[in-house]
Amino acid sequence: MRRHLVIATIVATVVSLMPVAAKASPASPVSPASPANQAGPAGPGELSETRRLPDRRTVVSGDRMYQVGAADGSYPATGWHIRGEMGGFWTPPVKLLDGIWFAVDGRWLTASRFTAGPGYTTTVVGDGIERTDVSPDGQRAALVRLRFRGPARTVTLTAQAHSELLAAYPWGWTTPNAGDTNRPDTGAFDGRNLLFRDGGYTAVVGSSERPDGHRLGAGMRGPQEPPVVCPATDPTPPRCDDGPYGKGTGGELTYTVDIPRTGRDIWFAVAGGDAGVRPAYAELATALRDPAKALRDKAAARKAIAGRTRVEIPGDPLLARSVEWSKQNLADSVQQARDLDVFASHEGRENPPPVGTVRSATWFGAGWPDYPWIFATDGEYTAFAAAAAGQFETAKDHLRALRDISDLVNARSGKVVHEVTPDGQVYFGANADAGNTDESAKFPSAVALLWRWSGDDRFRDEMYDFSVRAMRHVLSLDADGDGWPEGLGNVERPGMAEEKLDVAVYTIRGLRDLADLANGRGDRDTERWATAQAQSRLQRFEREWWFPAGISYADSYGTFQRHWTGLTPMETGLATKEHALPALEQRERPCYTGEFGLFHTGTGPTSAPAGNPGPACDPVVSTVPSERSTFSLNTAVMAVAEGNYGRLDAQRRYTTGNARVQLDPAVWELPGAMPEIAPSPDFVANIDQSFLTRSSVLQAWGAYGVLWPVVHQYLGVDPDLGRGKVSIVPDGRVGVTGRDIRLGNGSADVEVSRSGRAVKVAVDVRVRVEVTIGAVLPAGASVDRVTLDGRPVRYSTVDTNRGREIHVVTTGGRHVLQVVTGTAR
Structure with a gap:
């Protein structure tokens, strides 16, 4: 988990949350009869919140545009990859705006109620005024509807927007960094719209109405003016409005609006991109041509997603609701970018010329706001959830993107890249980098999974050559000839041996799945080779990897540190029952499991200076400290592992953990969204952290622990x-x-x-x-x-x-x- 090292070690205090009551929402802007906080035949319904709205992040996404703000309608400086700039309006690979704010008769609109629906959000922002946000799929534009209800009156409507045109990469600590490359924006008024520019980067803000007036200036942040600017380093104020690299500018549009007694809708759009002014205006025109239809189309698309994998679990209605929202979380995570100029930055230290261009890529973004990019780890786990949800197409496209980028940057070596931004920068996973070996091993398994669920022989054949090369690459990494490939796995912590457990496990499974693909293709030579390689390792696996003193498997060869990857033999079903059952029982104990699921690294005796903060379940003295942060992925893997061995009563603790952080008002930050990390003894709840330090508010991988257990195991x-x-x-x-x-x-x-x-x-x-x-x-x-x-x-x-x-x-x-x-x- 390279990208989570910073997040997981930010805070180490015990979480205490006050219950938050769910309130009734206004009528849905899409399905007026749909009641709040209830699922219905058209989908998961809506979820509403009224408490601590300024502290809650929101995400409204389409496949080519998304926005991140706060539930009260503000746009705090957010995120840490580009410090304070990961919020606002983004169309991959560029950011357009820090935010957009509205005032009526001189009073800035601030939400008193926030409602999350499938593909949209609605807020009550004034007496008889609602705001609905949606990002239509296929468009580099976001829409905002202000709905004014009667009585009849005339109001002055003000819209302010503050630009921040910058690329998804470089980041705050890379060479060069975001401050080196970000240039000042310019603002203009074209007679109807605000136009912001920074070279080829362009943002346009306009409405279905013609404004009476306008202003341009350096600020224009609504109630967040004058802004509090985040310093480049900690400590920071409790909340700030702009990052240290910000070089945007602002503009204002004013309108006189006659409201009839029956009410009226006013639509605004934010559009733009990285291809110049003309395409930006074309996107704006498309978005405003029929915005109401765009909202209806979004609702129809989400209804179709909701129509697949509909479940009823009378004994566990929370889990059934989590299935509904997890399908929507996956749909919220779909992203697309074009013309990715691929290069390896080697963890941000280098900036060489591109080695080639990928014309189009579609993927499941890992997490918002800091990780909406292409990751192999996330995509390979998420593929299981996507298969169970019937979302085959995006899962296939994700693997295609990994293949295309990997073949360019790694010269067809078969090594799968780890992390890619939507402009083509490969942060980690090039041939010269140390890993992650597990991602190459998991690739054929993800291909085989989607082939089995879709029956798509053409997809199998398209991905077959790369799958073969991926496994041959993995086996080439066995420098000491012991049969276990070297390289990084999911856990990247000090003190681990060169051979990692999850790499070994996923190598065996990957070889088996490659043999299956080869059989389907009629490639007998590869089938025999892969089968023999898998079998030779499986015959030795239990003898060489079981660590009896820890009542578990070694995290790395001969080393026991209590990391969550000790579950992977059970997650894949490779472990014998003789070892699987005691290992699972051990992980259910307080040394490993907290209120919301599995810790990253369990507690027990350790030589680490800080000592052991929790109970001990075994006598082994580890060299590393515990890490009692409950990632939704760790909990998902535990849920799948329990289900593989028929332990459904024990499994429920983990499916419930992921469902609660998504759906329990006492826990959620964004209603209906499963986060990256749950409140844990070593991780303060996101809502209680600074906007600059939180983990992802929406993370795709946790759906693996909901959709796969219900569909595949139940x-x-x-x-x-x-x-x-x-x-x-x-x-x-x-x-x-x-x-x-x-x-x-x-x-x-x-x-x-x-x-x-x-x-x-x-x-x-x-x-x-x-x-x-x-x-x-x-x-x-x-x-x-x-x-x-x-x-x-x-x-x-x-x-x-x-x-x-x-x-x-x-x-x-x-x-x-x-x-x-x-x-x-």
């Missing part, structure tokens, strides 16, 4: 569409219904119920495949009777990590399997 959906097969073998202990689970170009419904000793699994598979229907038996249960569609049927029993499973093979369509169990003698 419902048991496991497609292999590349071979015309799908397996649906749910855990019969959980009553759950899933509808429109996407399988290739079709879908499936699954309903699991239990009555006494009978488990019923009803499916409707709407794709031409061979279907295996089954159920996981309760521990110790025997089988009395198995029927399919009311008739006795031949079945098989299969012992898996989840337990003993009943399998019945049939065809697609509607079927009902019933398994009546007894007690084993």
